Amino acid sequence: MSEATTRHTDAQQSGVVQVTGELIATRRVGAYHHLTFVAPGLAELARPGQFVALAVGGDTSANLLRRCFSIHKVSPSGTYGGTVDIVISAVGPGTQWLSTLRAHDEVDIVGPLGRPFPLPKEPVACVLVGGGYGSAPLFWLAEGLRERGCHVEMVLGAATESKLFGVVEARRYADGVSVTTDDGSAGTKGWVSDVLAEVIRRTGAAVVYGCGPMGMLKSITDVAAAEGAVAQVAVEESMACGIGVCMTCVMPVRGNDGATRMVRSCVEGPVFRGDRVRWDAFVDGECRVPADTVGAPRVGGH
Amino acid sequence: MAVDMSVRLGGATLPSPMMTASGCAANGRELARFFDIRELGAFVTKSVMADPRSGRGTPRMAETPAGMLNSIGLQGPGISAFVDKDLAWLKQAGARTLVSIAGNTSGEFADVAATLRSSDAFDAVVGVEVNISCPNVANRGLVFACDPMASAKVVALVREQLPRDIPIFAKLTPDVTDIVSVAQACVKAGADGLTMINTLLGMVIDTDRLRPQVAGVTGGLSGPAIRPVAVRAIWQTRAAMLEGRLPTVPIIGVGGVRTGRDALELVAAGASAIQVGTATFNDPSAPVRVGRELSELLQDKGFERLTDAVGVAHGRLA
Numbered sequence: 245m246s247e248a249t250t251r252h253t254d255a256q257q258s259g260v261v262q263v264t265g266e267l268i269a270t271r272r273v274g275a276y277h278h279l280t281f282v283a284p285g286l287a288e289l290a291r292p293g294q295f296v297a298l299a300v301g302g303d304t305s306a307n308l309l310r311r312c313f314s315i316h317k318v319s320p321s322g323t324y325g326g327t328v329d330i331v332i333s334a335v336g337p338g339t340q341w342l343s344t345l346r347a348h349d350e351v352d353i354v355g356p357l358g359r360p361f362p363l364p365k366e367p368v369a370c371v372l373v374g375g376g377y378g379s380a381p382l383f384w385l386a387e388g389l390r391e392r393g394c395h396v397e398m399v400l401g402a403a404t405e406s407k408l409f410g411v412v413e414a415r416r417y418a419d420g421v422s423v424t425t426d427d428g429s430a431g432t433k434g435w436v437s438d439v440l441a442e443v444i445r446r447t448g449a450a451v452v453y454g455c456g457p458m459g460m461l462k463s464i465t466d467v468a469a470a471e472g473a474v475a476q477v478a479v480e481e482s483m484a485c486g487i488g489v490c491m492t493c494v495m496p497v498r499g500n501d502g503a504t505r506m507v508r509s510c511v512e513g514p515v516f517r518g519d520r521v522r523w524d525a526f527v528d529g530e531c532r533v534p535a536d537t538v539g540a541p542r543v544g545g546h
Numbered sequence: 547m548a549v550d551m552s553v554r555l556g557g558a559t560l561p562s563p564m565m566t567a568s569g570c571a572a573n574g575r576e577l578a579r580f581f582d583i584r585e586l587g588a589f590v591t592k593s594v595m596a597d598p599r600s601g602r603g604t605p606r607m608a609e610t611p612a613g614m615l616n617s618i619g620l621q622g623p624g625i626s627a628f629v630d631k632d633l634a635w636l637k638q639a640g641a642r643t644l645v646s647i648a649g650n651t652s653g654e655f656a657d658v659a660a661t662l663r664s665s666d667a668f669d670a671v672v673g674v675e676v677n678i679s680c681p682n683v684a685n686r687g688l689v690f691a692c693d694p695m696a697s698a699k700v701v702a703l704v705r706e707q708l709p710r711d712i713p714i715f716a717k718l719t720p721d722v723t724d725i726v727s728v729a730q731a732c733v734k735a736g737a738d739g740l741t742m743i744n745t746l747l748g749m750v751i752d753t754d755r756l757r758p759q760v761a762g763v764t765g766g767l768s769g770p771a772i773r774p775v776a777v778r779a780i781w782q783t784r785a786a787m788l789e790g791r792l793p794t795v796p797i798i799g800v801g802g803v804r805t806g807r808d809a810l811e812l813v814a815a816g817a818s819a820i821q822v823g824t825a826t827f828n829d830p831s832a833p834v835r836v837g838r839e840l841s842e843l844l845q846d847k848g849f850e851r852l853t854d855a856v857g858v859a860h861g862r863l864a
């Protein structure tokens with residue numbers, strides 16, 4: 245084998261880069277922060293549904309673990325070279341640190357990571373459902389679907405109006421948009437799952453794409469199944485590395501052979517077919533290992 | 547002139563002292579996307595047991611100040627699938643491999659070692675790390691490495707299964723009153739070296755839900771926060787070697803290494819090689835970056851060989 249073919253660090257071959265990203269724009273959007281970084285080499289490799297993992301707090305940070313964010317959009321070339329955009333909800337120390345960054349600050353970025361949303365081969369109708377910042381990766385997906393001739397509708401939901409993301413963009417990227425809020429401050433009062441069945445029926449959608457909290461993804465999966473559509477959902481499990489080496493981000497998913505395994509959502513996901521995920525295992529903020537999982541602990545110890 | 551970074555570990559001579567840490571690097575493919583894993587002195591695999599294991603439920607981790615708590619539950623494919631898929635891959639990738647093995651019983655350790663030895667990819671193996679920091683089912687789940695006798699039994703049984711020229715390293719837990727006595731027992735039973743330290747037992751409470759944050763309730767603490775504990779454990783063991791209380795064998799230092807300077811600390815305390823664990827989650831290329839930084843530091847300090855710096859702090863007590 246020649247030296248060139250055995251090099252493992254080649255970005256095109258490994259499909260991932262680790263780069264120092266320079267922040268070039270940050271702005272508030274409702275409850276969120278929308279950040280744009282120059283990230284050379286990343287944009288060309290990325291697909292909708294993939295994510296990036298950011299180091300937070302600088303070189304001597306006491307917060308060692310990577311923070312993962314869906315890629316909102318990329319542009320391979322522009323005034324600044326390739327850029328990547330993410331949308332952040334500042335909830336804990338890492339996301340708060342990111343939200344206080346200013347233009348020209350630098351952040352170590354690894355990406356693109358994970359498997360993208362699979363695209364249908366035929367120009368079928370699709371519904372894209374986003375909960376809160378979960379809508380962030382969907383606009384880019386909508387664009388790709390429409391290029392393939394798909395009819396695209398979006399359903400955006402959140403607890404309240406300020407936590408909706410991208411309602412205005414949605415009207416540009418989709419053929420139809422529905423909005424729900426828990427408190428009724430915008431759109432229909434209720435959950436995305438309350439309006440989803442009607443949208444699938446009206447459009448005859450074959451695929452439902454979802455990104456948002458786990459509970460929402462489960463109900464999207466249920467509604468899609470009841471309406472005869474396939475659900476493709478991007479999950480959010482707690483991740484320490486984002487690159488497949490720590491085994492913290494696992495969840496029980498059925499494989500092609502029907503067997504359930506604890507799989508890493510950062511490498512085998514974050515996008516899964518909804519009907520493959522063992523939603524029954526998620527209870528009260530924990531995920532148990534279903535008894536029929538490959539290698540599950542036996543009663544009375546391992 | 548560049549510093550000679552090579553290191554002899556048992557029978558094997560490695561071009562670099564740098565290694566991944568078990569459970570912090572998966573089994574090779576993932577990190578190979580970030581650096582050439584042949585640059586490492588050795589790639590250390592995730593501890594593997596006899597049968598496939600799902601590991602525990604989630605949450606499996608909590609971030610802590612300069613570290614993390616993990617409770618994975620030794621998820622893995624089992625030794626047969628490991629040798630067929632993972633070790634075979636490491637072999638074709640040209641990686642020198644230090645295979646970490648574990649067991650619920652001392653007999654399971656021996657069975658795992660036997661399957662490893664008979665595998666086609668065994669020539670990729672430069673050593674075996676025996677993770678005795680796991681619960682002994684036969685002794686009410688007490689960690690093997692907390693009991694010198696149980697540790698010795700595991701090491702002796704594994705030693706019998708492996709060819710003489712394959713060094714075995716006992717991986718010790720710092721959660722003991724006297725780490726030197728465990729080290730003595732392991733070396734006497736046939737360990738060619740020691741890896742120290744594994745994680746410290748810790749616990750985090752989720753203050754929103756007021757319940758344990760990880761599903762396994764307790765977990766292993768790792769990262770820069772535990773580095774002083776690693777330095778202490780290595781220091782004590784090396785000091786015992788210098789005093790003739792146990793034979794001098796190589797120590798692989800691990801615990802909280804994030805920079806070349808951190809690595810130098812462990813080396814000066816007595817470590818001949820260095821593993822980088824949790825820091826890899828922060829920086830995927832940390833295991834090789836730390837090696838470069840260590841080499842530069844040694845050069846700045848006028849060392850010609852890494853081996854000259856091993857344990858150097860013992861001779862410089864004020």
Ligand SMILES: Cc1cc2nc3c(=O)[nH]c(=O)nc-3n(C[C@H](O)[C@H](O)[C@H](O)COP(=O)(O)OP(=O)(O)OC[C@H]3O[C@@H](n4cnc5c(N)ncnc54)[C@H](O)[C@@H]3O)c2cc1C
Nearest residue numbers: 309310311312313314331332333336337338339481482483
């Ligand atoms: C694939 C994926 C895509 C995501 N996309 C977005 C996004 O577009 N916008 C956004 O605001 N957030 C997103 N998240 C969630 C985001 O990663 C967490 O909110 C963030 O890591 C929390 O960091 P913190 O320091 O603020 O909180 P802390 O609770 O202090 O984080 C501590 C540790 O836990 C991990 N962690 C905590 N909560 C989560 C979580 N919900 N998901 C994953 N890891 C977590 C962190 O990575 C870190 O390692 C995504 C998560 C995943 C897995």
Ligand SMILES: Cc1cc2nc3c(=O)[nH]c(=O)nc-3n(C[C@H](O)[C@H](O)[C@H](O)COP(=O)(O)O)c2cc1C
Nearest residue numbers: 567568569593616677743744768769801802823824
């Ligand atoms: C997520 C995680 C998984 C680990 N799994 C193993 C394992 O399977 N076997 C083992 O011997 N040590 C395991 N360890 C311990 C590390 O190999 C290392 O000894 C410890 O984390 C201290 O080093 P560090 O501070 O550089 O991480 C694990 C550590 C972490 C953080």
Ligand code: FES
Nearest residue numbers: 486488490491510
């Ligand atoms: S986040 Fe580390 S393996 Fe998935």
